[in-house]
Each structure stands twice: as structure tokens, then as C-alpha cells.
Amino acid sequence: MSQIASGARLDDVIKTELERSTIRAISWRLIPFLVLAYFFSYLDRVNLGFAALTMNAELKLTPLMFSWGAGIFFIGYFIFEVPSNLALEKFGASRWIARIMVSWGVISALMALTAGEWSFYVLRFLLGVAEAGFFPGIILYLTYWYPAEYRARFLALFAIAVPVSTVIGAPVSGLLLGLDGVMGLKGWQWLFIIEGIPSVLLGIITWFYLTDRPAKADWLTAEQKAWLSSRLANETAAKQASHLTLGQALTSPKVIALSLVYFGFVAALYGMQFWLPQIVKAFGFSNAQTGFVVAVPYLIGTIAMILWARHSDATRERVAHVGLPLLLTAAALGVAGYVGDPTVTMIALVIAAIGVFCTFGVFWTLPTAWLSGTAAAGAIALINSIGNLAGFGGPYLIGWAKETVGSTSAGLLMLAVLPLIAGILVFVGNHGTAHEFAERAPAK
Numbered sequence: 330m331s332q333i334a335s336g337a338r339l340d341d342v343i344k345t346e347l348e349r350s351t352i353r354a355i356s357w358r359l360i361p362f363l364v365l366a367y368f369f370s371y372l373d374r375v376n377l378g379f380a381a382l383t384m385n386a387e388l389k390l391t392p393l394m395f396s397w398g399a400g401i402f403f404i405g406y407f408i409f410e411v412p413s414n415l416a417l418e419k420f421g422a423s424r425w426i427a428r429i430m431v432s433w434g435v436i437s438a439l440m441a442l443t444a445g446e447w448s449f450y451v452l453r454f455l456l457g458v459a460e461a462g463f464f465p466g467i468i469l470y471l472t473y474w475y476p477a478e479y480r481a482r483f484l485a486l487f488a489i490a491v492p493v494s495t496v497i498g499a500p501v502s503g504l505l506l507g508l509d510g511v512m513g514l515k516g517w518q519w520l521f522i523i524e525g526i527p528s529v530l531l532g533i534i535t536w537f538y539l540t541d542r543p544a545k546a547d548w549l550t551a552e553q554k555a556w557l558s559s560r561l562a563n564e565t566a567a568k569q570a571s572h573l574t575l576g577q578a579l580t581s582p583k584v585i586a587l588s589l590v591y592f593g594f595v596a597a598l599y600g601m602q603f604w605l606p607q608i609v610k611a612f613g614f615s616n617a618q619t620g621f622v623v624a625v626p627y628l629i630g631t632i633a634m635i636l637w638a639r640h641s642d643a644t645r646e647r648v649a650h651v652g653l654p655l656l657l658t659a660a661a662l663g664v665a666g667y668v669g670d671p672t673v674t675m676i677a678l679v680i681a682a683i684g685v686f687c688t689f690g691v692f693w694t695l696p697t698a699w700l701s702g703t704a705a706a707g708a709i710a711l712i713n714s715i716g717n718l719a720g721f722g723g724p725y726l727i728g729w730a731k732e733t734v735g736s737t738s739a740g741l742l743m744l745a746v747l748p749l750i751a752g753i754l755v756f757v758g759n760h761g762t763a764h765e766f767a768e769r770a771p772a773k
Contacts, residue, residue, distance in 0.1 A: 396728025400721030405457030413462025434528030485690030503620025591716030593751025666741030
């Protein structure tokens with residue numbers, strides 16, 4: 330009996346070592362590259378906030394015009410999001426993501442040609458069309474590689490590109506504005522060109538670097554591929570009890586509810602992202618100083634996001650790990666909008682950033698816990714596309730408030746309502762994750 334027990338323990342050790350080596354190999358191969366890709370994706374999307382520090386005055390863009398231009402990106406994004414994610418499922422991640430990256434990099438660089446209100450709107454809309462499908466495509470792609478119990482921490486590691494793009498991109502963008510007059514171009518034009526080119530180059534590399542599915546991964550051993558295939562197959566089988574067709578997934582009340590939750594989250598994320606540079610500069614900082622100050626909330630938010638996601642995986646709890654940060658975000662934005670003191674406002678915005686990024690790191694475990702295949706591809710894209718419409722609404726609320734009452738404070742107060750509603754929806758909705766860890770349940 331002792332020999333049998335000893336053999337069983339040895340088996341467990343071998344499986345654990347195999348599991349660890351497989352996850353390690355996947356993570357070193359995929360995560361750094363995907364983080365880099367998302368870094369430039371997000372930077373090219375939101376560097377407009379820094380360009381606005383000089384571009385708005387030079388092109389005579391009012392706060393409302395800027396809000397329309399910032400937000401119209403998400404209209405194009407919304408229209409093409411679901412078709413793009415379905416194309417990724419059909420053609421493979423490497424080819425489709427490469428196409429997305431090259432096209433958005435080109436258009437981002439072309440933002441340097443903006444000459445007035447309407448060229449601003451057109452180029453921002455086209456940038457949204459080009460980038461549609463990238464983020465939900467990567468979320469879907471990661472479900473091909475990571476079992477459920479690892480998903481939150483590695484989704485958070487991928488999402489780390491969002492705050493890091495500001496931690497690094499904000500100071501760099503502030504400094505690039507100092508290139509004003511070099512080769513006859515404005516500083517904001519150099520910002521768009523220099524930050525757009527890397528996406529094109531990285532997109533070309535993506536075509537050759539990414540592996541579409543584990544079965545094609547010649548950088549995994551046969552044993553690692555067998556272990557991963559078995560684990561993921563068990564998860565997929567557990568989800569079959571709630572298997573939905575594409576049409577059912579797109580009309581599912583749970584998917585619609587998650588879309589509304591994500592809407593509240595995105596409103597807070599982009600409301601801060603597009604307007605924070607202007608809020609901070611109003612405190613009396615230079616462009617370069619603004620870049621470094623804006624980086625602080627995102628640096629702290631990055632650390633909080635990783636720790637929160639690891640805690641969610643360790644406790645196997647998702648709902649509170651999404652809902653509580655949303656409520657924290659709402660409270661912090663309310664304080665930032667109500668208190669006029671610059672120090673208190675910055676502390677509140679740091680707390681809001683913590684709430685936003687802690688939500689981001691865990692949110693996508695909710696739909697991937699019970700969706701798979703084409704239904705997952707369509708539903709993830711739908712949630713992301715509806716949610717990202719708030720990328721129009723959030724910045725617009727603050728721009729409207731600034732133009733109407735002359736201050737961003739009222740906009741922050743109104744913005745706080747959306748993550749508040751989203752947090753409540755998480756707790757009252759049916760967002761359980763009973764199937765997510767089903768493969769770990771003991772055999773009966």
C-alpha cells in the first residue's frame with residue numbers, strides 16, 4: 330500500500346512539474362510579445378490625450394470637437410468588432426492580428442496629416458475600424474492556451490500593457506511634443522508618426538511569430554502538448570452543458586449584462602485616459618512634467634492589478650473581484666469631481682486607477698468561464714464592442730461638462746455613476762462561474 334501511495338505521490342509530482350513547465354513555456358513565448366503588441370495598440374489609441382495639449386489650439390478644436398474626435402474611434406471599432414473576431418477564429422490569430430496591427434499603425438501615423446475638424450474625425454474613425462478585433466481576439470486567443478485556473482493572472486499580465494503604455498508613454502509623449510519645428514513638423518505630428526511606426530513593424534513580425542493553436546506549437550514538447558490538450562478538452566467538455574450557438578450567445582441576457590458592466594468600466598477608463606493630461610496640466614505643470622505626473626496613477630494601478638488577479642486565481646472567486654473595484658472606482662471619481670483641491674484630486678484619481686485596473690485584470694474571466702468556440706468569439710467581441718461605445722460616452726461627458734460649465738469636475742461626477750451601476754450589476758446579475766473550474770472537480 331505504501332508503495333502504491335508513494336507511486337501516486339510521484340505521479341502527482343511529475344504532473345505538477347509537467348504542468349509548470351508547460352505554463353512557463355507558453356508564458357515566456359506569448360505574454361511578453363502580446364504585451365508589447367497591446368502596448369503599442371493602446372498607446373496609438375490614447376496618445377491623442379497628449380497630442381491635444383498643443384494640437385487643439387493649433388487646429389482650433391473646441392473641447393466638444395475633441396470629445397467627438399476621441400470618441401468617434403469607438404464607433405468604427407463597434408461596427409467592425411464582431412466580424413473581425415469571427416475572422417480571427419476562421420483565418421487564425423497570426424495572420425489576422427498581423428493585419429490589424431499593420432493597418433492601425435499606418436493610420437495612427439497618418440494622424441499627423443490632421444488639418445482640421447473633419448480630417449480629425451475621419452482619421453479617428455478609420456483608426457477604430459483598423460483596430461477592431463485586436464483586444465477581444467487576444468482574449469479569445471489566450472483561452473486556447475491557458476486553463477481556467479491560470480486565466481486571470483495571465484489576462485492581467487496581458488492587460489498590464491494598458492497602464493504601462495501610460496507609465497512609459499505619458500512621459501515619452503510629453504517629451505515628443507518638444508520636437509516642435511523639427512523638419513518643419515509640429516510636436517504633435519512627430520508624436521503620431523514616431524508612436525505609429527513600431528506597430529507596423531511589430532505587425533509584420535506577428536505573421537511569423539504567433540502560433541495559432543497548441544497543436545502547431547513546435548516549441549512545446551509532445552508531453553506538454555498532450556497535457557495541455559487534455560486539460561483544455563476537459564474544460565470544453567464541462568462547458569458543453571451550457572453550450573450556445575453563435576446566435577444564442579449574441580442574444581444571451583448574461584452576455585448583454587456583461588456588456589453593460591463593461592460599458593461602465595470603459596467609460597471610467599477612457600474618461601480618465603483622454604482627459605487626465607489636461608486635468609493635470611491645469612494644475613500648472615509643463616507638458617513634460619504633466620507626462621510624469623500622469624504616469625503615477627497608472628504605475629500604482631499596474632501593481633494593484635497583478636496582485637488582485639493573482640488573489641482571484643488563488644481564491645477561485647471572480648464576482649467580488651470584479652464588482653468591488655468598480656464600486657471603488659465610482660467612489661474615487663465622485664471624490665475627484667467633488668473636491669477642488671489638486672492634491673486630493675490626484676489621490677482620488679490614483680485610487681480610481683487602482684479600481685479600474687483591478688477590474689480589468691479579472692473581468693474577462695466571467696464570459697470565458699462558460700463560453701467556448703465560435704460562441705465565445707462572437708460574445709467576447711460583442712461585449713467588447715458594446716462596452717467600448719463608452720469610449721465615446723465617457724470622454725464626451727467630460728468634454729460637454731467642460732464646455733458647458735467651464736470645469737471637468739461636473740464631468741467626473743457624472744462619470745462616477747457608470748462604474749457604480751456596473752458594480753451593482755455584477756453583484757445582482759447571474760455571473761457565476763460554476764463551469765470554470767469544473768475540470769478540477771473530484772471524480773464521482
